[in-house]
Amino acid sequence: MPNQLPLWIIVVISTLLISLGVILTYQIYSSINNQSWNKKDQNKHNITLMDRCGSILPYWLPLLEGLQNFGQQILPDYPFSLMSIYKKTLMPLVIFYVTHPALAFIIFFVLYYLFVRAKSPIPDRPFIRFNVLQSILLFLINSLLGATFRALPIEFRMSLYGLMLCNTLFWFVLSTITYSVFKSIEGKYAKIPVISQAVRIQIDNQL
Template sequence: MSWDDSTPWSERVFGALPYLLPLMDAIVYGDGQYIMRQFPTITSIGLLPIIPFVQIYAQFIRLIPFAGLILFMGLFFAVVRNENISRFIRFNVLQAILLDLILMVCNLVLPIISQGIQLELLTETLFNTIFLGIFATFAYSVFKTVQGQYAEIPAISNAVNMQI
C-alpha cells in the first residue's frame, strides 16, 4: 500500500520512531555476542546514531519494573487505539509492536534451544539471523516511512491492517 507525498514530515518522523523499540531489543542478540564481536567497526558505525536512544532505553528498563510492559501498553492504548492519530502513525506503531512481540517470543524460546543443543555454530547462527533480520526490517521500515509510504512486511502488515 502506498502513501502519497502529502504525508507531513511530522507524521513521517513519528511513524519511524517506534521502529527503534524492536531494534533496541534486538541489540541483545548482537551486542557482546557474535556479530558485533566479529565486525566491531561496521556494527558500531551502523548503530552509532541510535546509541543515545539505547542508553536511555536501558536506563528506563533498569529503573522501572515491568517497563517493557508499560511501554507496550502505553503505545498500544495511547497511539494505536486513538482514532485522533493518523492511520499512518498508528500502522507503524502497531507494526513495531508486533516486531517487538516476535523478539519477546525469541527471548523465551532461544535460551531453551541454545541449552538443549549445545552447538556454538547453531546458537551463533540463530542470534545473527535474529539480529540481522530485525536490523534489515528496521532499515527498510524507516526508509519507507520517511518516504511517506507504508512499510509492507509480509504477514505482519496483514495483521496490522486487520487490527486498524
C-alpha cells in the same frame, strides 16, 4: 584465530541467504498484493512531515529489544570497527534498556493507549497508527524469538549452529526495522510479508 574462520564463513553465507530470501519474498508478496496496497499509497500526499517523524520513533522499541536478545551475543565477533561504532552509538541505549526492564512494557502500553486502541485520545493519523502497530508487533515477535532462543541449551547457543541462528535472527530484526524506517521516511506504507498484512487486518477490524 583459525577457530573463528568457520564462524565468519557461516555468518557471511547466512547473511547473503537471508538478504536474498527477504528480497525474493518481498517481490512475490508485493506483486500478489500490489492492487490493495496501491489504494493506500495513493493517499501519500496526506502524509505530513510530522507523520513521517512520528512513524520512525516507535521502531526504537523493537530495535533495542532485538539488540538485547541477539546483537550483544554476535556483535563482538564482527570487525572491530563495527563494534567500535556500536559502542559509541547504540550500546549506551541498550545498556539503559537492559537495566530498566520495566521501560519496554511502559512504552508498549503508552503506544497502545495513545495510538492503537479504538478510542484513542490522539487524533486519528492512519500512517502513524500503522507504523506504531507494526512496531509493537515487531517488538512482540522479537521478544518471543529472544525468549525461545534463551530457552535453548547453552551448549547449543554457544556452538557454531547457535551463533548462526542468532545471526539469522539478528539480521531479520535489523532488516525489517531498517526497511520500515526507510518506508516511513518516504511516506509509504511498509509491505513486510505477513507482518504488515496482520497490521492492516487489525486496523480494518477496528474500523
